[in-house]
Amino acid sequence: MTKCQVPAVLIHQIVEELDKEEGEIMVFLCRDLVPDLATADLRELLMALNEREKLSLPGLSELLYRVKRFDLLRRILKTEKITVEFNLARSPRLVPDYRVLMVEINENLEKEEVGSLVFLLRDYAPRMKLAKDKSFLALVIDLEKLNLVAPNQLDLIEECFQSIHRIDLIKKIKKYKQEAFMSSVPSQPVYVNALQASLPNLSLIDPPYNSEIQNVNKEKSQNGQSFFQEEPVHMSIQESGPASHKVFNDQYRMQSQPLGICLIIDCIGNDTDVLEETFRGLGYDVHCHRHLDMDAMNETLLEAAGLQKHRNCDSFVCILVSRGSPQSIFCTDQTSTGFPLEQIKKYFMADSCPELRGKPKLFFIQSYIVPENEQECTSLLEIDGNDDKMIANAKIPLKGTIPQVADVFWSQCKVDVSTIEKSPTSSSYYLRCLAELLRNPHKRKQSILDIHTELNRKVYEWNKTMDPSQQYSLLLQHTLRKKLFLSPT
Missing domain, CATH: 3.40.50.1460 (Rossmann fold)
Known part of the structure; x- marks a missing residue:
């Protein structure tokens, strides 16, 4: 077994703990990693990633972080949310920023708003299945199959958000586009480097730690595998307050004049x-x-x-x-x-x-x-x-x-x-x-x-x-x- 592989028992435990919606989100996040298995279930997909040496413990931690199962990070992978955030800020990430952006938008849409989007898209995709209970992520997948939506092709979704008055989501997309454009890493896809879009609790200015935090990325061997461990943390990201001029995605924007x-x-x-x-x-x-x-x-x-x-x-x-x-x-x-x-x-x-x-x-x-x-x-x-x-x-x-x-x-x-x-x-x-x-x-x-x-x-x-x-x-x-x-x- 290579060092990149994850014990099958961990994958089994995680799959058993996730509900249907969380599993679907995780599958959506991994669609670009194994395109030949885009229709596979979560267990099959994670095992394929593992066998192809594309899945590591940090990568599995990132997936749990994206679906907000912080309890499983601690209980199964023996790590913490802040450790994952720290490593995501300084190391290559498993999930493309485009997928993360779509998941964040999905979290901010009401069911009736998704229904409105399905209705609005009739003009662009008349043959698309228009199930009433379709999720936003399922809608995105359908649009990707029709080449109407892609990491560098989001104008159609922006127009629909304009029609349902979700200006806040349009701003998210524009920010993602701007950061993708500013990316200076030529070997990466166009949608890489949207750090703030992918990490809602981080700022590009300051890392999520202070001088008191030490040995955050300390590893401990357990059964031959490398698990993330950390020393006690003395400050959480969300305790930073408004004293500086940083804008976090976990704070409401309060900059208009008047407020x-x-x-x-x-x-x-x-x-x-x-x-x-x-x-x-x-x-x-x-x-x-x-x-x-x-x-x-x-x-x-x-x-x-x-x-x-x-x-x-x-x-x-x-x-x-x-x-x-x-x-x-x-x-x-x-x-x-x-x-x-x-x-x-x-x-x-x-x-x-x-x-x-x-x-x-x-x-x-x-x-x-x-x-x-x-x-x-x-x-x-x-x-x-x-x-x-x-x-x-x-x-x-x-x-x-x-x-x-x-x-x-x-x-x-x-x-x-x-x-x-x-x-x-x-x-x-x-x-x-x-x-x-x-x-x-x-x-x-x-x-x-x-x-x-x-x-x-x-x-x-x-x-x-x-x-x-x-x-x-x-x-x-x-x-x-x-x-x-x-x-x-």
Whole structure:
């Protein structure tokens, strides 16, 4: 057995652990390595690579890294994610960057978006099988067979992404093209050297280690085979923070001017000024509205969601202050059903506001909770205005405040309405602390999740000094896919 070969038992263990989707991704990544076995299953393909001395332990580690099975890296190959990243940055890689790019795009597409791509490609490939459950990678394979897509031929995919408003994916492809063009290694294929496209946690500027890390590439012999081992690591890649001007693919881009629209709707009227000053100082275009009824609220949200300015901005912020229930706000109407918070969020999701697709959307809600018995009393009040202006599902019971939609940061603070009734001119302690943290230049260098942790601590310290009826309850739900810093990165 040559030193390049991997023990069959390791291949068997890995194949058994992978699910169907992970196996398909790994097969896609290896298509160029054994073109005569493009239709083989994963086990057959890996064994063929092994027999042809194209598969090594570092190569197998790279494949597991690409499908994000970091647990198998540690348990079966006895190595760590950071070790693989370090070696990928300094050694030849097994998988072509074009394949890695396609896998990254696949991870960022929703099922309905792939369906839209299949539909759009009817004009270019009318004979292509149009299965409803076709994955993006399967679609790419079909296009490759028709010579419509190749490592240096991605214009068709770019046009389709333009049609479904996925500008973020177009930027990925353009970056890949630029790095491929700049490649100065004549012996490599045109698509080699797109390091940042292939390693989402690395920068081309700095390697993923510091002076404290030693012997990262240390090898240890086990049963005659060479396994990667490493010394304890003292700093992870994702802990580097925004202090330098590096842009990591695990961080949201925050470079636009302005950073985004900040919509403030304050139906109480005590917090607008400090919030406006805070977010204007952060670089947002702030739109303020006070004392809106539900008709005006609906119109304001629709208008804000339709702003074309979102296209050139990197984020969006919405701040709401109102009486309400845990699932809705009453604005100035104080009806029993109120305006569902669920619907407010939906106005700014990708299907309603495609210009914000893939961009962070932050919501900060201060709800002054009206007891249910008082809601029933106010339910006799009638709402003036055209019913057509009201949202269609305003009275549908809600199962939850926020569903699992990508790139949403949802912070809701609840306190009994008696708090504002006892002191009508007082501001929200929650919003006051938020503004204080965001205006602190040192705190602002932290991610929004770290800032919110500090905010949470302050709120609960406050609660220790207050009567239970005046205590704040803070809820955070988010579906952020990357780190978010509210400062240019």
